[in-house]
Amino acid sequence: MRPESPTGAELGARLREGDLSAAPAVLNLVESRAPQAREQTEALLAAVSPAELGAEGRAHIVGVTGPPGVGKSSLLSRLVAEWRARDRSVAVLAVDPSSRTSGGSLLGDRARIEADPRDRAIFIRSTAAGDRLGGLAPATRAAAGALAAAFDVVVIETVGVGQSETEVADVADTVAVIVQPGSGDVLQFLKAGIMEVPDVLVVTKADLGRVALRALANLRAALRSLSARDTAVLAVSSVAPATGIGELVDALDAHRDRLDLAARRLRSRRLVALADFATEHGERGLRALGGRREAERWLEQQDPALDAGTLERALEERARSADPSGSGTI
Amino acid sequence: MVPMNAPTHRLPEPDRPWMMRTYAGHSDARRSNELYRRNLAKGQTGLSVAFDLPTQTGYDADHELARGEVGKVGVSIAHRGDMATLLDQIPLDRMNTSMTINATAAWLLALYIVAAEDQGVPEDQLQGTTQNDILKEYLSRGTYAFPPAPSMRLIADTIAYTVEHVPRWNPINICSYHLQEAGATPVQEIAYAMSNAIAVLDAVRERVPPELMGDVFGRISFFVNAGVRFVEEHAKLRAMSVLWDELGRDRYGVQDERHRRFRYGVQVNSLGLTEAQPENNVYRIALEALAVTLGRGARARAIQLPAWNEALGLPRPWDQQWSLRLQQVLAYETDLLEYPDIFEGSKVMEGLVEEMLAGAREEMARVAEQGGAVDAVHYMKSALVDSHRARLLRIESGDLVMVGVNRYTETEPSPLTSDAAGGILVVDPEVEAERRAAVERWRAERDQQAVDTALAELVRVAGEDTENIMPATIAAARAGVTTGEWAQALRDAFGEYRAPTGVGEAAAVSSEDLAELRDEVERVSEALGRRLKFLVGKPGLDGHSNGAEQIAVRARDAGMDVVYEGIRLTPSQIATSAAQEGVHVVGLSILSGSHRELIPSVLQELQDAGAGDVPVVVGGIIPDADAAALREAGVAAVYTPKDYDLNRMMREIVALVAERNGVAAPAA
Numbered sequence: 001m002r003p004e005s006p007t008g009a010e011l012g013a014r015l016r017e018g019d020l021s022a023a024p025a026v027l028n029l030v031e032s033r034a035p036q037a038r039e040q041t042e043a044l045l046a047a048v049s050p051a052e053l054g055a056e057g058r059a060h061i062v063g064v065t066g067p068p069g070v071g072k073s074s075l076l077s078r079l080v081a082e083w084r085a086r087d088r089s090v091a092v093l094a095v096d097p098s099s100r101t102s103g104g105s106l107l108g109d110r111a112r113i114e115a116d117p118r119d120r121a122i123f124i125r126s127t128a129a130g131d132r133l134g135g136l137a138p139a140t141r142a143a144a145g146a147l148a149a150a151f152d153v154v155v156i157e158t159v160g161v162g163q164s165e166t167e168v169a170d171v172a173d174t175v176a177v178i179v180q181p182g183s184g185d186v187l188q189f190l191k192a193g194i195m196e197v198p199d200v201l202v203v204t205k206a207d208l209g210r211v212a213l214r215a216l217a218n219l220r221a222a223l224r225s226l227s228a229r230d231t232a233v234l235a236v237s238s239v240a241p242a243t244g245i246g247e248l249v250d251a252l253d254a255h256r257d258r259l260d261l262a263a264r265r266l267r268s269r270r271l272v273a274l275a276d277f278a279t280e281h282g283e284r285g286l287r288a289l290g291g292r293r294e295a296e297r298w299l300e301q302q303d304p305a306l307d308a309g310t311l312e313r314a315l316e317e318r319a320r321s322a323d324p325s326g327s328g329t330i
Numbered sequence: 331m332v333p334m335n336a337p338t339h340r341l342p343e344p345d346r347p348w349m350m351r352t353y354a355g356h357s358d359a360r361r362s363n364e365l366y367r368r369n370l371a372k373g374q375t376g377l378s379v380a381f382d383l384p385t386q387t388g389y390d391a392d393h394e395l396a397r398g399e400v401g402k403v404g405v406s407i408a409h410r411g412d413m414a415t416l417l418d419q420i421p422l423d424r425m426n427t428s429m430t431i432n433a434t435a436a437w438l439l440a441l442y443i444v445a446a447e448d449q450g451v452p453e454d455q456l457q458g459t460t461q462n463d464i465l466k467e468y469l470s471r472g473t474y475a476f477p478p479a480p481s482m483r484l485i486a487d488t489i490a491y492t493v494e495h496v497p498r499w500n501p502i503n504i505c506s507y508h509l510q511e512a513g514a515t516p517v518q519e520i521a522y523a524m525s526n527a528i529a530v531l532d533a534v535r536e537r538v539p540p541e542l543m544g545d546v547f548g549r550i551s552f553f554v555n556a557g558v559r560f561v562e563e564h565a566k567l568r569a570m571s572v573l574w575d576e577l578g579r580d581r582y583g584v585q586d587e588r589h590r591r592f593r594y595g596v597q598v599n600s601l602g603l604t605e606a607q608p609e610n611n612v613y614r615i616a617l618e619a620l621a622v623t624l625g626r627g628a629r630a631r632a633i634q635l636p637a638w639n640e641a642l643g644l645p646r647p648w649d650q651q652w653s654l655r656l657q658q659v660l661a662y663e664t665d666l667l668e669y670p671d672i673f674e675g676s677k678v679m680e681g682l683v684e685e686m687l688a689g690a691r692e693e694m695a696r697v698a699e700q701g702g703a704v705d706a707v708h709y710m711k712s713a714l715v716d717s718h719r720a721r722l723l724r725i726e727s728g729d730l731v732m733v734g735v736n737r738y739t740e741t742e743p744s745p746l747t748s749d750a751a752g753g754i755l756v757v758d759p760e761v762e763a764e765r766r767a768a769v770e771r772w773r774a775e776r777d778q779q780a781v782d783t784a785l786a787e788l789v790r791v792a793g794e795d796t797e798n799i800m801p802a803t804i805a806a807a808r809a810g811v812t813t814g815e816w817a818q819a820l821r822d823a824f825g826e827y828r829a830p831t832g833v834g835e836a837a838a839v840s841s842e843d844l845a846e847l848r849d850e851v852e853r854v855s856e857a858l859g860r861r862l863k864f865l866v867g868k869p870g871l872d873g874h875s876n877g878a879e880q881i882a883v884r885a886r887d888a889g890m891d892v893v894y895e896g897i898r899l900t901p902s903q904i905a906t907s908a909a910q911e912g913v914h915v916v917g918l919s920i921l922s923g924s925h926r927e928l929i930p931s932v933l934q935e936l937q938d939a940g941a942g943d944v945p946v947v948v949g950g951i952i953p954d955a956d957a958a959a960l961r962e963a964g965v966a967a968v969y970t971p972k973d974y975d976l977n978r979m980m981r982e983i984v985a986l987v988a989e990r991n992g993v994a995a996p997a998a
Contacts, residue, residue, distance in 0.1 A: 021940070024912050024940075031860045032860045037859055102887050104851070104889040104890045105892070106886045107892065107911075108831055112828055117900065117906035117907075118902055123910055125910055125911060125912070126911065239477065239825050
């Protein structure tokens with residue numbers, strides 16, 4: 001952090017006022033591992049907590065995930081345009097799967113999301129993935145929570161199938177899984193229960209016609225057999241002339257309207273606190289809490305008004321008291 | 331019938347020389363026409379038209395993306411009026427014109443046909459070449475406009491049209507040239523060019539009657555490269571003719587042996603031309619010219635040679651004349667054209683050819699496995715990025731000797747670069763404003779109703795995949811449509827496309843030198859609080875991304891988070907990315923000569939986006955005088971082709987970030 005960087009409280013106040021230009025500084029802060037930055041991040045999250053806002057963060061937090069090469073970026077370009085046409089501000093947090101073998105990474109994803117650079121109501125930030133494919137970094141979870149106070153839509157884009165949508169589901173209000181026709185993975189994963197049923201399933205490349213229609217039918221059949229009647233299944237085409245984009249936004253909106261937002265966000269804050277705790281303290285930390293299930297049960301008994309940062313600190317407190325020798329990792 | 335006792339080591343008659351061209355054009359049609367007529371008077375036997383980047387990518391001079399690029403690397407051609415001026419007093423029934431044009435090839439061919447009509451020359455008499463090879467644009471050169479499928483359709487349409495109506499035209503030049511410039515090894519150059527040709531021929535096969543396939547095959551020509559390792563390079567060309575003959579016979583059933591002859595034009599290597607001691611490039615060019623002329627068995631049909639000062643900036647007419655004279659000395663003074671193939675029976679040459687054939691067949695099979703060249707663009711691109719990186723590492727280590735660059739660097743001051751401009755051509759900065767005004771005037775004065783009708787018809791045909799795009803395109807050219815309008819109509823119909831950058835897949839390398847650098851990146855990142863983040867940007871229309879890609883990959887290998895978004899970005903896009911991504915430093919690469927307009931404009935946009943304190947470094951073909959001006963304007967460092975040591979560049983960039991953020995220098 002540079003000396004003149006704004007504090008977490010200042011950034012929180014700007015977000016509360018709907019100042020979208022705070023976004024880059026917010027990301028710089030939550031991504032920082034400097035010791036003083038952690039405190040500032042907690043101050044930021046506290047400043048945009050429901051208690052401070054008097055409500056849940058306004059945004060619709062949408063997770064968009066799917067295997068590489070299915071056309072997520074082209075689809076996002078169209079989605080961003082559609083949201084802007086409906087006069088909604090959009091922040092995209094693109095988690096890039098780039099490997100970190102050298103410590104470094106190549107982030108190019110935003111290149112493929114076409115957006116008007118002069119439109120200040122669009123914010124796109126790419127972040128290197130965590131330690132594994134599709135993993136969310138703590139910074140992404142914090143950023144989503146913070147930006148939700150100011151933007152109308154916050155998108156978290158990740159790559160992968162099977163695990164990544166679960167992680168995204170911890171943070172997002174609505175999870176859309178993107179598949180392309182002819183790829184059987186998702187179908188198999190759904191049937192085998194490896195993958196949780198998403199809120200919206202999107203089949204890209206609808207311009208392929210019959211192939212896309214068959215994919216739609218197969219997915220619908222699989223969902224019926226799983227009695228997942230609420231999941232919308234849509235076909236879209238991102239190549240000119242684009243089709244199905246408006247319907248997709250409608251479907252995302254419909255899911256959000258059905259949602260008990262307060263309950264979902266509360267669950268999200270608790271899961272985020274646990275995920276951040278696990279990132280920081282690993283399996284040993286979780287064992288000190290009596291395991292993941294036990295930790296989740298304990299979190300469920302905590303004050304619903306607490307923000308994720310406070311909850312994480314409470315978890316640390318609890319782990320430390322469970323390990324009174326102080327010789328553990330906590 | 332050869333007489334029985336005729337010597338077999340001499341030709342009864344010397345061969346006719348190859349077609350001699352100079353890749354030329356700048357500013358506007360009038361100035362370029364004057365240049366062409368002077369060149370023809372000097373003994374040049376064909377034309378090679380260089381278009382500016384807006385024309386190549388389908389934008390008019392008044393489009394935002396055209397800023398700084400109008401008339402720079404070639405001539406700006408917006409409509410039939412420009413084309414008529416460009417070819418004024420040049421007899422099109424006799425001229426053989428090569429046009430380096432790809433995404434907009436169908437359009438420029440249509441303008442050429444209409445200009446010929448104006449001269450009273452029917453289309454079936456026209457001779458020349460449209461480059462028209464889109465895959466290598468995705469892989470290397472970057473002047474694409476539309477996605478792969480509609481681009482392949484445009485190519486197939488121009489081939490189908492010319493085979494029937496412009497039978498002496500070469501509708502496509504499959505380019506291996508740019509693959510070598512992007513770092514291809516000879517084997518990759520052969521394999522990817524042949525795979526590319528297969529993709530094109532397969533697409534055309536569906537659009538022409540089977541009995542025309544022989545003619546189609548016979549009209550496909552190649553545009554190759556030749557580097558300074560001229561023995562190996564000659565072997566490469568012999569290997570290509572073997573493969574081409576095989577391909578025609580076995581895959582496309584071409585019966586006529588003449589149709590299966592490997593025909594190619596060449597521009598010799600620019601990649602190996604150096605900025606340091608640039609006079610040495612004259613020797614390199616001469617040796618490279620031998621690669622494509624020495625053996626009659628695989629001799630070029632047409633040659634254009636680069637100028638000695640290409641790594642410094644745009645060549646002047648005199649520089650180009652010097653290269654033309656080299657061709658003339660080779661053809662008219664030496665005895666080169668008096669003999670049959672001098673390598674026939676050479677064990678060395680045969681061995682080299684066999685080696686390359688084996689390698690190329692293996693690589694072609696790999697491309698075929700992935701569904702052919704169109705689907706394998708990602709694979710080929712990352713393979714090229716890898717090869718190019720291997721080459722740079724060898725230059726850095728000194729394993730690959732470049733005289734004057736990494737060995738024998740001591741030099742006397744050069745009298746060749748001592749003039750005010752540094753021995754290069756500087757395009758009049760007024761040209762862009764003139765061109766903008768001219769295209770606005772053209773639009774105001776033409777019959778708008780005819781234009782609207784023609785564009786509507788073009789859009790209709792674009793939507794009908796089975797209909798040939800050429801007639802509607804020629805009608806649009808006649809009606810006075812502009813380059814930008816034609817391309818925009820098709821962009822609306824087909825969509826836009828961004829090619830893969832190839833950098834994401836590039837394998838990580840490590841070396842001792844790099845380990846030290848990584849430690850320093852780690853140290854500075856720790857002090858910054860988050861990983862050092864570097865945006866590599868290519869503003870403007872210049873598609874030569876090889877340098878930017880290598881910087882991006884090396885910075886990643888050094889441990890930085892690198893944001894690289896590919897080519898063709900506006901200053902405002904770059905500034906927005908820099909601000910939103912929270913980068914610590916911005917690196918800009920420009921090779922088209924538009925740095926004087928675009929770099930200050932990026933600096934201004936960074937200010938406006940609230941990222942004015944982010945330091946900017948610039949790399950490219952930047953003359954000394956311009957470098958000083960850029961530093962004056964606030965650029966932190968300027969790198970040119972003579973800065974081949976990428977690790978040193980990285981160290982300097984890390985130090986720059988440290989300094990700007992108050993991070994102390996490392997303890998000694």
